[in-house]
Amino acid sequence: MLQTCMSRCGALAVVVLLMCGSWVGGALLEVHFGHYADVQLVEADWKVGRWPIGPMSNRVQKASGERGVMLVASQPKGGGEGPGFGQTSLTHRTYKVGLGPGSEASIDVSVSSYPTFQYVDRAAAQIGFGFTGQGGDPSIQAIVGCVKERGRRGRVSARVELRAGGETEVIYEGQTEGPSSLEGKTLRLEVDDASVRLTLDGETLLGAAEVDHGIDWSSSSLTETALLPTVRAMKLYGNDPYRIGVARLMADQVSGGLAQASLGTDVEEQLSSSPWAAYPLVRPPSRVTARLGEEREIARDYVGMNGNLTAVSQFWDNRDLSDAMRQLNLGNLRYPAGTIGNYWDWDTGWLDRNAPRDRMMHWVQGMVEDSRTYTLENYAKGQKRLGFTPVFMLNMVTKDLENQLGQLRRAERLGMPVKYVELGNEYFFGIGAEPLVHVKFPTPEAYAEACNVWTSAIKAEFPEAKVAVIGSDGGPPHVSERRRTWNQHVIPHLSDEVDAVTLHPYAGVGLLPGGPRPWGSAEQQNEQARLLQDPEAVQFMMLVPHEEWGHIRHSFPELTPYDLWLTEFNVNDRMGGVRHTWAQGLALSSMLSVFLEDENVTLLCFHNPYGGNLFNALHDRNGSTFDGLLVKDADAKAEPLAVTPTGLVMSLFGHAANGRDRVASVDFGGEVELEVEGGSSPLPLIRGWRFSDSGGELGPRGVLLNLTPDAVEVDVRSLGITEDVGLQYSGAPTLYMSSPELLDRAELRLSSSLRLPGYSITILGSDGR
Secondary structure (H helix, E strand, C coil), X not given: CCCCCCCCECCECCEEXXXXXXXXXXEEEEEEEECCXXXXXXXXXXXXXXXXXXXXXXCEEEEEECCEEEEEECCECCCCCCCCCCCCEEEEEEEEECCCCCCEEEEEEECCCXXXXXXXXXXXXXXXXXXXXXXHCCEEEEEEXXXXXXXXXXXXXXXXXXXXXXXXXXXXXXXXECCCCCCCCEEEEEEECCEEEEEECCEECCCCCCEECCCCCCCHHHHCCCEEEEEEEEECCXXXXXXCCCCEECCCCCECCEEEECEEEEEEEEEECCCCCCCCCCCCCCXXXXXXXXXXXXXXXXXXXXXXXXXXXXXXXXXXXXXXXXXXXXXXXXXXXXXXXXXXXXXXXEECCCCCHHHCCHXXXXXXXXXXXXXXXXXXXXXXXXXXEEEEEECCCCCCHHHHHHHHHHHHHCCCCCCEEEECCCXXXXXXXXHHHHHHXXXXXXXXXXXXXXXXXXXXXXXXXXXXXXXXXXXXXXXXXXXXXXXXXHHHHCCCCCCEXXXXXXXECCCCCXXXXXXXXXXXXXXXHXXXXXXXXXXXXXXXXXXHHHHHHXXXXXXXXXEEEECCCEEECCCCCCCCEHHHHHHHHHHHHHHHHCCXXXXXXXXXXXXXXXXXXXXXCCCCCCCCCCCCCCCCCCCCCCECHHHHHHXXXXXXXXXXXXXXXXECCHHHEECCHHHCXXXXXXXXXXXXXXXXXXXXXXXXXXXXXXXXXXXXXXXCCCCCEEEEEECCCXXXXXXXXXXEEEEEECCCEEEECCCEEEEECCCCC
16 A cells, blocks of 8 residues: 655655555554655556656665555665655555444554754644544544753643544643653554543553543544545744644654554545645646636835845946846835845945944845945935835934934935835844844834834824834744744834834745755756656645745734735745746746735835845846856856846736736636645635726736646636737746746737736736836
């Protein structure tokens, strides 16, 4: 028997292999966590199709018994750093567990490695295991984790849940003194027709030796559904409780064990060997109809960018750079930008040379004595030339309130509107990151109190201004408590005058975990490039922003009363093999759609227009954007100052949205939606937006996305877009986009229907420029 059980950590996945042998009264199931083996069925045997990373070692076992023949694959050579996305399907007989009156079943899991963090009343990681029906309903699951606090003994948290008929009942939940780690321990869940037992190395984790579960075995959802033994290993992010789809995988940190169960009925089943089998590839019908949703208000300068333009002194004096910025269709631009703004001397147009540099953020320290400048007057030149709305990020660390009020007065004298004012940047890091910030604001509450004073003073002089304070995305588990709990300590102390909270959501690309600096190895980047050829892998890239934003919003309900300004965001690939591919551009379009769905999001500032080769919307003028790319045979030579894939996507959305004050979603029905685990909303993979002007001076424009590999014909009559022209870009996800000219570009004449190629973005209502 072969069965897959998947969870995710960005790009990592675990495949659970269950090996059947003979056992009196049932079956013996041995649980292995394997390494992404792609296999195919040939008559009665399993055989190796291909391995995703390099050759396999010789430790490949073929096991046979009464119940079938299968392979148990060991770790690939090279360390198994990434997932495989096999497209082979398997048809075979699967033996499932049948629970009912008089039955009993048990499952053991041995934990070989387990991380611990200094969390308070919360486990850093959890093991979930038990018996589950298709789609997670019905199921009976144990969820176990260790809590480790400073100066205290360890505690083990345990919960047993029953899910049936769409409802979840907690049979038991509690904590008991125990080890501070599950490493080297064995967990066991036993279920019979009356009770459950949960043990850790033989010691009970329940309040009693066993707990009555109250299961109604006559329920058809139980008696008519065969269950599979399942194991999940999760890391918890921030303050979010355990939820499938929010929890993240601890790859390679769980191994072995025995699961014993009586067998139910044999079931014919189709299984995929891909780690993303939980997300089958969406294949849209050949024709769909656009349905226009309800309109809502947005700002006319909704789409813009974070403006760290310090790579070139007095940026707007350079005519080539200034002209190139026109391509981006900016509705707003942030000044002076992110972390540098925490130490910015607005009078000199550079970092504050009077502040102790050794107490600044580490990467800023080397910039202090640089001869470059980016003055407010130079910024005003760009604002006058391009017409964007300024977003002023004030320095609350090395400058006082009166100084910064003076700078806003100066900006107004230079002809710039004072509409958006942001109070600092990311003050939530631990004390080691930015000591100067901690000197000024030793607690989040101190920052909140200062914000109330600054907000009142700003609005007294600039009554039309909107003011935003810093919010936190919570971050991964290893971050400081200050960052994890920042929102809970800041939000309750804010005055009613505060308008908005800023967040900086950076999504990963999902194909390989984390990433070194500056870039990954040639092997890692080539593996990323190979995965871009797999539609399932590309589909998962589209899902990552959806899941990560959902996690942030679920984790911090206290943000709900406020407008959210996303003054930095991007789709991040520090490994480097996905950087500046069309797939990255498509993933950004998915991210922008997630933000447009959220009515609280009222301002977007993409990071960053120019400079460096990780986040840039414009290729470097020296053609160095692809430095560090190690993908074999990659045709990647940047055209200086052309837009990158993410720059093109921001330009298209900015062109459609900016200047208009209404937006409505364009939906195409459930057939084009990806169902997501854990109760999250489905992800539409064909979707769109219509932007309109309530004053009637500007005609409506639309953006249509096809994030699937298949072309589809769309009935667009409901959109009410009268201009009969449009522009469409499409291309292979693998394309390294040196210039938009490498994409398939089509100018459209609209009629009642429109063809959307696979992996395409279409602008309706204009020529797109």
